Amino acid sequence: MGVVSRDQFQGTKKTPASQDPQQDSLTHVELMYHATPLSMESADRVSFSVSQAPEEVTISRGGNVTFYCIFPIFKEQSWVRILWWKHGENEYLRSSADRRKRFGQEGKVSGFFQLLGATLGDAGIYHCSVIRHGLLGRNGTGSHLIVHVAPTPLKLVSKTSEWDSSVPLILVCETAAFSPENFTLTWYKNGVKAASGIITRTVQNSEGLYEVCSSLSEMRPVLSDASYTCSVSHVSLKTPAIATLNTSDSKQDYVGMSRYYSGFRYTVGGLAFLLLLIIAGARYKSR
Structure with a gap:
């Protein structure tokens, strides 16, 4: 029937x-x-x-x-x-x-x-x-x-700027896919709300869920004991979800990255100098 x-x-x-x-x-x-x-x-x-x-x-x-x-x-x-x-x-x-x-x-x-x-x-x-x-x-x-679908877990990572050497550090906070769309994302540095250097983007995936990626550019020299926190409020959460990164925990990463770029510059400079010597020697022999 x-x-x-x-x-x-x-x-x-x-x-x-x-x-x-x-x-x-x-x-x-x-x-x-x-x-x-x-x-x-x-x-x-x-x-x-x-x-x-x-x-x-x-x-x-x-x-x-x-x-x-x-x-x-x-x-x-x-x-x-x-x-x-x-x-x-x-x-x-x-x-x-x-x-x-x-x-x-x-x-x-x-x-x-x-x-x-x-x-x-x-x-x-x-x-x-x-x-x-x-x-x-x-x-x-x-x-x-x-x-509802909660935006957790949050993912917070740090990286150096590849296009602006004046920016010592960039932090990126990413949410899990969530619904509905309304949310509030807030950045804190050492417990104080950050008000500048923030870019936040929202995209909708194939399931109709929303994903957020927010970046915080640190314009000042990075202190060894600084703490950065990404906080997300959503109707599915009783309390805001947070992710925290301490620069002291990733100090070795910054140092290692700095040494990598310094060593790279020295290597390039040495190769350029050696090339000049070879060219000069070739010209001298041709006389």
């Missing part, structure tokens, strides 16, 4: 049996139970409401979440079903199509929808629909799912 769309429950007429998703055991695994009576007036005269909980939830990619659909207990004996759908889509959710989705009953007046291993594509607003006698009764208020 084909997939049943939400449009089939939008009218006031009873859904034909051939189109009733309840008849398709492979299409839906929803909540269905025999409602118990209310002590008040007939449910047909009551304008009941359907609520959902939580209204909004934020989880990290790969996490699990459960939504609840809450509705009243009806006086008359009636069959009630709960269907779930995602805002912007025309089909009800099906566990047969995605095994990460589970549906069931939680008590007498609520149904649940559990999503396992959330992906970025799962983010959105989810609604439940209460179906009575094959008719759409009410839609739930909606539950907003936000899926």
Whole structure:
């Protein structure tokens, strides 16, 4: 049997049996139970409401979440079903199509929808629909799912400038791929916020995630005990992520690099001088 769309429950007429998703055991695994009576007036005269909980939830990619659909207990004996759908889509959710989705009953007046291993594509607003006698009764208020990917771990490295000898040191801070895009990246030198020499670039990769690369150019002579920190704040993090580099830890790298470039200059100079001697000798012999 084909997939049943939400449009089939939008009218006031009873859904034909051939189109009733309840008849398709492979299409839906929803909540269905025999409602118990209310002590008040007939449910047909009551304008009941359907609520959902939580209204909004934020989880990290790969996490699990459960939504609840809450509705009243009806006086008359009636069959009630709960269907779930995602805002912007025309089909009800099906566990047969995605095994990460589970549906069931939680008590007498609520149904649940559990999503396992959330992906970025799962983010959105989810609604439940209460179906009575094959008719759409009410839609739930909606539950907003936000899926985050943290920008950690951070990578902080140092290097010398290849194009500007007046810049003794350049530090580069790179984030891991993350989502959503909004973030704050701050540089500190010896605990004091840096305000100049900073270049930050953001790119979006093929997965739709964001990656940030930020550089700090140190214009002053590098001290042997200086400390540089890259701090990143993001909605997925309870506290900012930080990466710290101490120049004392990499002093040998600076010294070794300096010796390399000095030795290279001396070697080139020596070869040039030797070449001049050979040319001068050749000219002298030709006379």
